[in-house]
Structures are given as structure tokens and as C-alpha cells.
Amino acid sequence: MQQELLRVEGLRTVFQTSSGLVRAVDGVDLSVARGRTLGIVGESGCGKSMLSLSIMRLVPQPGRTVDGKVLLEGRNLLDIPTGDMRQVRGGQIAMIFQEPMTSLNPVHTVGRQIVEAMKVHSPKDSAAALKEQAIAALKRVRIPSPERRFDEYPHQLSGGMRQRVMIAMALACRPRLLIADEPTTALDVTVQAQILDLLRELQAETGMSIILITHDLGVVAEMADDVAVMYAGKVVERTSARALFEDPQHPYTLGLLGSVPRLDEDRDRLLAIEGAVPPPFAFPDGCRFNPRCPFAIARCRTEMPPLRLVEDGHEVACHRAPIEKALAMESAA
Amino acid sequence: MSVLLEVSDLAKHYPVKKGIIRQKQVGAVRAVDGVSFSLRRGETLALVGESGCGKSTTARLVLRLIEPSAGSIRFDGQDVTGLDDGGMRGLRRRMQIVFQDPYASLNPRLTVGDAIAEPMVVHGIGNDASRRAKVQELLALVGLRPFHADRYPHEFSGGQRQRIGIARALAVEPDLVVCDEPVSALDVSIQAQVVNLMKDLQARLGLSYLFIAHDLAVVKHMADRIAVMYLGAMMEVGGKGELFARPRHPYTRALLSAIPHPDPSRRGSVTPLGGDVPSPMAVPPGCRFHTRCPYAQERCRSEVPRMREIAPGQQVACHFSETLPDVPAAQSNGLTAIAAHRLALYDAARHKVG
Incomplete structure (x- = not known):
């Protein structure tokens, strides 16, 4: 068992x-x-x-x-x-949903949203450290050129990429x-x-x-x-x-x-x-x-x-x- | 079987404009880019x-709900592309459509009876009494009750609404029914009911279906022939049996292998296709699939592969379809004996009850 x-x-x-x-x-x-x-x-x-x-x-x-x-x-x-x-x-416990577009905020960059999620759980980390962690999270979900994607908005990503971003956010805090x-x-x-x-x-x-x-x-x-x-x-x-x-x-x-x-x-x-x-x-x-x-x-x-x-x-x-x-x-x- | 619908080199390009006052065209979205196929009477062709x-877009072009940029559509020998509005109206009676979303495609203010009768009114068929009788007949045909005619769409479930949509399409006794993802919005058990209904109706009324779908398992169940599209162009056309047994285009193969099977013993046996579909505003040169194709070579990047007959009734647009490595046939054992036995019992009991 x-x-x-x-x-x-x-x-x-x-x-x-x-x-x-x-x-x-x-x-x-x-x-x-x-x-x-x-x-x-x-x-x-x-x-x-x-x-x-x-x-x-x-x-x-x-x-x-x-x-x-x-x-x-x-x-x-x-x-x-x-x-x-x-x-x-x-x-x-983290959660991901069916429609990633409705779970992402359209007016903020992908990177900012991941950093925001991380900040809640590790408020003491510096901005630079959080950015680094966020890029690592994007890399972990196999998003190509994560440094560039960090500064993009959700509408610039395909449906599959958006779901990857959601997974990256969900897994950010392990x-x-x-x-x-x-x-x-x-x-x-x-x-x-x-x-x-x-x-x-x-x-x-x-x-x-x-x-x-x-x-x-x-x-x-x-x-x-x-x-x-x-x-x-x-x-x-x-x-x-x-x-x-x-x-x-x-x-x-x-x-x-x-x-x-x-x-x-x-x-x-x-x-x-x-x-x-x-x-x-x-x-x-x-x-x-x-x-x-x-x-x-x-x-x-x-x-x-x-x-x-x-x-x-x-x-x-x-x-x-x-x-x-x-x-x-x-x-x- | 005679040909009912013949489509050749059909294209729809949407211009992309820039500038606020003096707009100039900076590109085009090539939504449909030179598509040819034919549909025989009484047959189901799946796109x-x-x-x-x-x-x-192809489905809407066929019905001329949008105007093509190029190419021709022949319906029952008649060129549809050049017809004026009056001529088109006559033809529309013979070609109907069933939409994907049964929640959006019915007018909430019309009773179901009025919604089903509406196409007959538009085409001036019959009088009030005969139309009412026809509505009753259609309701019975799609498995609904007579009293449902006086109800409103919100009182029905998704599956029932799709039945209403089908009844409405059949009201004017069409030859061709274009089905645009008719079961995609429904739950699996309801999907099966609607799929069964559509097959029964085809057998009874001799309908021809142009069946648009993304679910290949449903397509395999419904279609006689299948046309596989990618980024606005046709990749492969063939009979259902051949296409599933021996897919000749790398894209068809990728699509087939990506379907999750209800069989845990096959788990993790496929490598998914990488990357995303490119934008139709920037269609890759050469073969449009080459950016994701595991077999792409130099020639694929420069030369557009023509659609060619590779076996009787099977056409493919790939330079190398003869030399593609053989894929091991999907190892699936199907249902276990006990599962098959219980399913048979279920089916038998269902018929006894019904």
C-alpha cells in the first residue's frame, strides 16, 4: 500500500x-x-x-x-x-483549470503574474530572485525562450503555452x-x-x-x-x-x-x-x-x-x- | 454513386490592414488556401x-454563408459560386447546416415548433396546418415528444437541443447537411445518442453529410471518407478504412497517435508532435507542415507538395509519403472478454427495456 x-x-x-x-x-x-x-x-x-x-x-x-x-x-x-x-x-495544493485564458489576467505580463503567485508564499525574496525563479519555472514547463516569454502578455501565447504558464504558476511553490x-x-x-x-x-x-x-x-x-x-x-x-x-x-x-x-x-x-x-x-x-x-x-x-x-x-x-x-x-x- | 458536391481550389483570404485613415493591406490571413474535394450522394465526408x-470556414464557404476569394463549388452539377441571391435561395433549401453550440443556435423567443417550422416558412413550403403536421413528424423522427413543440429552448438539455437543431435542418428536406462539430459540446453519453440518431437519419432519408469535427474517434464512427486539413490546406483524403489503417501523411499519423485511447496498457507509447500550429498570416513556405514534421527534408522547405493519388481513392500531399518509415501498428487489445460480455448484456437489456 x-x-x-x-x-x-x-x-x-x-x-x-x-x-x-x-x-x-x-x-x-x-x-x-x-x-x-x-x-x-x-x-x-x-x-x-x-x-x-x-x-x-x-x-x-x-x-x-x-x-x-x-x-x-x-x-x-x-x-x-x-x-x-x-x-x-x-x-x-495547487489547481489548474480548463480554460487558461480566463484564469490569467490579460492586462499583466505572464512573468508578473508568476512572480505575484510566488511572492505570496515567499514574501522575503528580492525582485531579482523572484524573476529568476519565475524564469526557471517557465523553463521547467518546457516553454521555449522563457526570458522573452516572461515579458509577454497572455494573448500573445497559444492555448497550449497558456496552459503551460498555468502549470508553471501552480508548481511554483512545489x-x-x-x-x-x-x-x-x-x-x-x-x-x-x-x-x-x-x-x-x-x-x-x-x-x-x-x-x-x-x-x-x-x-x-x-x-x-x-x-x-x-x-x-x-x-x-x-x-x-x-x-x-x-x-x-x-x-x-x-x-x-x-x-x-x-x-x-x-x-x-x-x-x-x-x-x-x-x-x-x-x-x-x-x-x-x-x-x-x-x-x-x-x-x-x-x-x-x-x-x-x-x-x-x-x-x-x-x-x-x-x-x-x-x-x-x-x-x- | 453520383457526385453531389464538388469543390475545387477553394480559397478564402482575409486582408489584414494597417493604418487609421489611409488603410493599406499589409498581409492576408489565409484561412482556406486552395482546397478541393468531392462528396457523393448518401455519403459522409468528414473534414x-x-x-x-x-x-x-470551408463549411461556410460551401453554403456560401461567406464569399470565397477563389475557386469553385458545384452542387448537383450547378456552379454555386456565380449564383445571384434568388438562385441561391432555391439551392439553400437543399443544403442545410447543424451548428456546434445548441445553446447559441436556437432563438430563445421561439417555441420549438416555430423554430422547426421557420425554414419552411422562409421557403414558402405548405400552409400552417401542413407545417404543424410536419413539425410533429420531425419531432418523432429525432426522438422528441409531440408536446415539445410548445416549449421553449431553455427547457431542454444540450442533447435535446441538438435534436431540435437537426429537426430544423431536416424540415425542408435537404440533400446535403453540413454538420459543424455537431456533438463536440455534448457529454459523451449524449454524444453517442446524437451520433446514432444522425446515422439512422442518413440511412432512412439518404442524406449526404459534410461532417466537420476534430474528434477522430467520432469521425471514424460517422464517416465514409475523411479529409485531413492543416493550416488551410488539404493534407490527405481517403476512405476511412485505409486512412486509419495506413495513414500516408505525417500529419495524419501525428493526429491519430495523439488520441488518448481508453486502454491503459497502451500508456505513454507515443511521442507527441512538438510545437504549435503556425499563424495563418505567416504560412510557412514549401510544405506548410514542415516546421513540425519529424521527417522534413530540404525539399519540404521550398517546394509545395501537390495532392496526388497514392492508392485508389487515397490522395496525399507529401513529397515523401512512399518512403516514410512504417509505424508499428497500434497495439491495442480492445476490450477484455469480461468487459465485452458486460457491454453485450447492457446492450441486450437496453433493447428489452426500450
């Missing part, structure tokens, strides 16, 4: 809205090992971004984290004072955990491949852990060591990346796998999941996937399935997993 | 490439 860096227990984040109580994150347990990558997969509205914001204590109003623990090396981040949390953000929320979704495939490659190299260099949030199973297969599949605010399957693809258990995971066209096989029709993700103020009773699940039985409509161990290190929240056994027993009866 | 390669 690898050493654990971050442990999330029973995390619950809710929004009180006019349409009712929105349970964006509803009792999530996670674990991130040192130096490893945890992929969080799910479609829009499944709560994966809200989960990462809850970890960072950046949930926007009127949202509140009402229950659970976020343990970073044993320290519960939900209990510490705001000032200490500010040191954790950017210091121990965080132990990087949360990457759809970091390559806005990029072209060849640039996506460059950025994923870069993240892997940087992880090997620094030994940081990564939480990678994505909707793309290909990216998960490429990057993650462990995976948590989320649906409607809950984790429905949790295992190693290899087991997720070799031994997918939850019907939602199966639906996702069937929905992606594969380059290595020809199929006439894709195995689409019927319907759409339910709105978060109207989650169905029982298993939240039951209205879309082809295997749903009466029990699924009333009783919420807990995560349970089906194999070593493989947890599934489904009454009927593994499905082939459930079906065989049914037809025998 | 693929990364952002800025000119694929969407």
Missing part, C-alpha cells in the same frame, strides 16, 4: 436554491496516494468540479460544505483557520498535490498530448500527486493510476485504472465505455446511455442511476446502494454487480 | 483538423 497524501471522508457540499436543496457532493470518500494520479471521471453535473472546489474550500456562495473531512497528511483542512488555508492553497480540472479539454489533440506528457514528466521529477478531473476516458487511461467514477454527486465505482477498463462493474461505467467510439474496433452503433443526468434538485430515490439503467430492478428504485468491495481494491455502488452473476441467478430462478 | 485549420 502506498502512503496516503490526501483522504476525503464523507464529504457533503450543498446549495440552498429556490428549486430546493442541491446536493452537489453527497458523501464522497476518496484517497490519493503520494506520487500517484487519481482520475475523477463523470459527465457535466456529476459534481466532480464541486468536489475539487470543496477540497480547496473555494465553494462559491450559497454553497456550503456541511459534512465530512478533507485530511491532508492527517490534518483536516475543513477545520483550520482561513489564514492557514490560504497557505495551503498554492503552497501544498505543491504536494495538483488538482487539474479538465486541463486539456479546450486544447487540440496534439497539444493535449504535449500537456499530458508534461504533467507526467513533472510528476516523475517532483513526486507530486495529481487529482485529474476529466470526462474523457481516454485521458484517464493515459494518465490515472486510480479512478473514481462519479454520478449525480456520488462515487459509483472506485478502483485502479487498469481494473476499471478490464473489469468495469457499474452500469454507468459500462454505459460510458460503450458511448466512446473506439479506434481499435468497428461497431455499427454506439451503446448510448438513455436519458440525461437528472437535475441535482430532483435526484431520484434509490440508486441515482436507476432511471437510466437497463438492469434496474425494484430494489434499485428504493434502496440507495452503498459502495461495497467486489474485488481486492475494487468498490462498486450497485446492488447487482457483477451483473452477469445477478442475471444468471435470475434466469435460474 | 478533420485542429482549430484554425480552416474546416469551419
Whole structure:
């Protein structure tokens, strides 16, 4: 067993809205090992971004984290004072987002923004020293001629370069955990491949852990060591990346796998999941996937399935997993 | 199969001007720079490439939503480039478009029924009663309910909106549907629904699709033939099977190998292409891909490679496509037996329920 860096227990984040109580994150347990990558997969509205914001204590109003623990090396981040949390953000945990242009300030040079981020965590360093460190950070993310780029504005950079700058800023203070929320979704495939490659190299260099949030199973297969599949605010399957693809258990995971066209096989029709993700103020009773699940039985409509161990290190929240056994027993009866 | 759409040497250059009072042209953005292809009846041709390669501009040129700088477009034997507005209106009925963003392409003030009927009104097809009947028929065709006609776009999810967009395009019974990234804005499970719907509609109605996309996995699923664009020009055109099995252009190869596969055993097996796409204002001389091409030689820097037939139905614009080193075939084992078995069970159960 690898050493654990971050442990999330029973995390619950809710929004009180006019349409009712929105349970964006509803009792999530996670674990991130040192130096490893945890992929969080799910479609829009499944709560994966809200989960990462809850970890960072950046949930926007009127949202509140009402229950659970976020343990970073044993320290519960939900209990510490705001000032200490500010040191954790950017210091121990850093974050990068999907659209680098909206995260960068268009009226300041790239260099100034990196220096600004560094100053928060090492206020005593001289301007010259900070500039030197910033250029080193740009070099570390393989930006060509970093001295020149230091004085450029975000609009002068390509999308891939901007994401590199964001990564440079995020890694400036050597965080132990990087949360990457759809970091390559806005990029072209060849640039996506460059950025994923870069993240892997940087992880090997620094030994940081990564939480990678994505909707793309290909990216998960490429990057993650462990995976948590989320649906409607809950984790429905949790295992190693290899087991997720070799031994997918939850019907939602199966639906996702069937929905992606594969380059290595020809199929006439894709195995689409019927319907759409339910709105978060109207989650169905029982298993939240039951209205879309082809295997749903009466029990699924009333009783919420807990995560349970089906194999070593493989947890599934489904009454009927593994499905082939459930079906065989049914037809025998 | 007869040819429905024939495009030759199509170009769109946007002038770049400088100066406040007396503007002078200092350059041009070569968005589309001499593109030729043809689309047969009932076929899907995919235009693929990364952002800025000119694929969407090409789509808009084909519909003459923007005017080309050079080249010709023939639709069903008729030259479209010289047509006046009246002649064009008649043709537009036969060529429709489905846009990428279903949130931006529907008028929020129109009910779904009115939005779908609008193209029929514009083209003076039928009367109120017949149009209402047609709207009902179209809603059923794209998998929506009759009562949806009286609702407004904001009441629908992204996938449903894209269905409405498709129904609207089909209202005037077109021959050609240009699909500009129709599933890129949708979640994967919804993407699959829309892709399946589009394939069904093509089979039922004999539609021809010009399918613009950047996701090659989706393209492989949808297209019969594929045209790969880079920086405003065509790099390779070929049947889907050949193009995926034996890509002949270094760019096609790079594009194919960059796709992350849903298979962890293949992890880290590719070296990504370096660098960025150059600006279309400063297209490199010679082969426009040479600045990023791992096989570039002296000749590539000076001489523009012509598009040439290298195998039946497969054309490529590369000086050295015959002598490119063979790439080892992508090692992918596909699904494991248990995963495939469970997917089959899922599919069977889905049909029983539906």
C-alpha cells in the first residue's frame, strides 16, 4: 500500500436554491496516494468540479460544505483557520483549470503574474530572485525562450503555452498535490498530448500527486493510476485504472465505455446511455442511476446502494454487480 | 454513386490592414488556401483538423454563408459560386447546416415548433396546418415528444437541443447537411445518442453529410471518407478504412497517435508532435507542415507538395509519403472478454427495456 497524501471522508457540499436543496457532493470518500494520479471521471453535473472546489474550500456562495473531512497528511483542512488555508492553497495544493485564458489576467505580463503567485508564499525574496525563479519555472514547463516569454502578455501565447504558464504558476511553490480540472479539454489533440506528457514528466521529477478531473476516458487511461467514477454527486465505482477498463462493474461505467467510439474496433452503433443526468434538485430515490439503467430492478428504485468491495481494491455502488452473476441467478430462478 | 458536391481550389483570404485613415493591406490571413474535394450522394465526408485549420470556414464557404476569394463549388452539377441571391435561395433549401453550440443556435423567443417550422416558412413550403403536421413528424423522427413543440429552448438539455437543431435542418428536406462539430459540446453519453440518431437519419432519408469535427474517434464512427486539413490546406483524403489503417501523411499519423485511447496498457507509447500550429498570416513556405514534421527534408522547405493519388481513392500531399518509415501498428487489445460480455448484456437489456 502506498502512503496516503490526501483522504476525503464523507464529504457533503450543498446549495440552498429556490428549486430546493442541491446536493452537489453527497458523501464522497476518496484517497490519493503520494506520487500517484487519481482520475475523477463523470459527465457535466456529476459534481466532480464541486468536489475539487470543496477540497480547496473555494465553494462559491450559497454553497456550503456541511459534512465530512478533507485530511491532508492527517490534518483536516475543513477545520483550520482561513489564514492557514490560504497557505495551503498554492503552497501544498495547487489547481489548474480548463480554460487558461480566463484564469490569467490579460492586462499583466505572464512573468508578473508568476512572480505575484510566488511572492505570496515567499514574501522575503528580492525582485531579482523572484524573476529568476519565475524564469526557471517557465523553463521547467518546457516553454521555449522563457526570458522573452516572461515579458509577454497572455494573448500573445497559444492555448497550449497558456496552459503551460498555468502549470508553471501552480508548481511554483512545489505543491504536494495538483488538482487539474479538465486541463486539456479546450486544447487540440496534439497539444493535449504535449500537456499530458508534461504533467507526467513533472510528476516523475517532483513526486507530486495529481487529482485529474476529466470526462474523457481516454485521458484517464493515459494518465490515472486510480479512478473514481462519479454520478449525480456520488462515487459509483472506485478502483485502479487498469481494473476499471478490464473489469468495469457499474452500469454507468459500462454505459460510458460503450458511448466512446473506439479506434481499435468497428461497431455499427454506439451503446448510448438513455436519458440525461437528472437535475441535482430532483435526484431520484434509490440508486441515482436507476432511471437510466437497463438492469434496474425494484430494489434499485428504493434502496440507495452503498459502495461495497467486489474485488481486492475494487468498490462498486450497485446492488447487482457483477451483473452477469445477478442475471444468471435470475434466469435460474 | 453520383457526385453531389464538388469543390475545387477553394480559397478564402482575409486582408489584414494597417493604418487609421489611409488603410493599406499589409498581409492576408489565409484561412482556406486552395482546397478541393468531392462528396457523393448518401455519403459522409468528414473534414478533420485542429482549430484554425480552416474546416469551419470551408463549411461556410460551401453554403456560401461567406464569399470565397477563389475557386469553385458545384452542387448537383450547378456552379454555386456565380449564383445571384434568388438562385441561391432555391439551392439553400437543399443544403442545410447543424451548428456546434445548441445553446447559441436556437432563438430563445421561439417555441420549438416555430423554430422547426421557420425554414419552411422562409421557403414558402405548405400552409400552417401542413407545417404543424410536419413539425410533429420531425419531432418523432429525432426522438422528441409531440408536446415539445410548445416549449421553449431553455427547457431542454444540450442533447435535446441538438435534436431540435437537426429537426430544423431536416424540415425542408435537404440533400446535403453540413454538420459543424455537431456533438463536440455534448457529454459523451449524449454524444453517442446524437451520433446514432444522425446515422439512422442518413440511412432512412439518404442524406449526404459534410461532417466537420476534430474528434477522430467520432469521425471514424460517422464517416465514409475523411479529409485531413492543416493550416488551410488539404493534407490527405481517403476512405476511412485505409486512412486509419495506413495513414500516408505525417500529419495524419501525428493526429491519430495523439488520441488518448481508453486502454491503459497502451500508456505513454507515443511521442507527441512538438510545437504549435503556425499563424495563418505567416504560412510557412514549401510544405506548410514542415516546421513540425519529424521527417522534413530540404525539399519540404521550398517546394509545395501537390495532392496526388497514392492508392485508389487515397490522395496525399507529401513529397515523401512512399518512403516514410512504417509505424508499428497500434497495439491495442480492445476490450477484455469480461468487459465485452458486460457491454453485450447492457446492450441486450437496453433493447428489452426500450
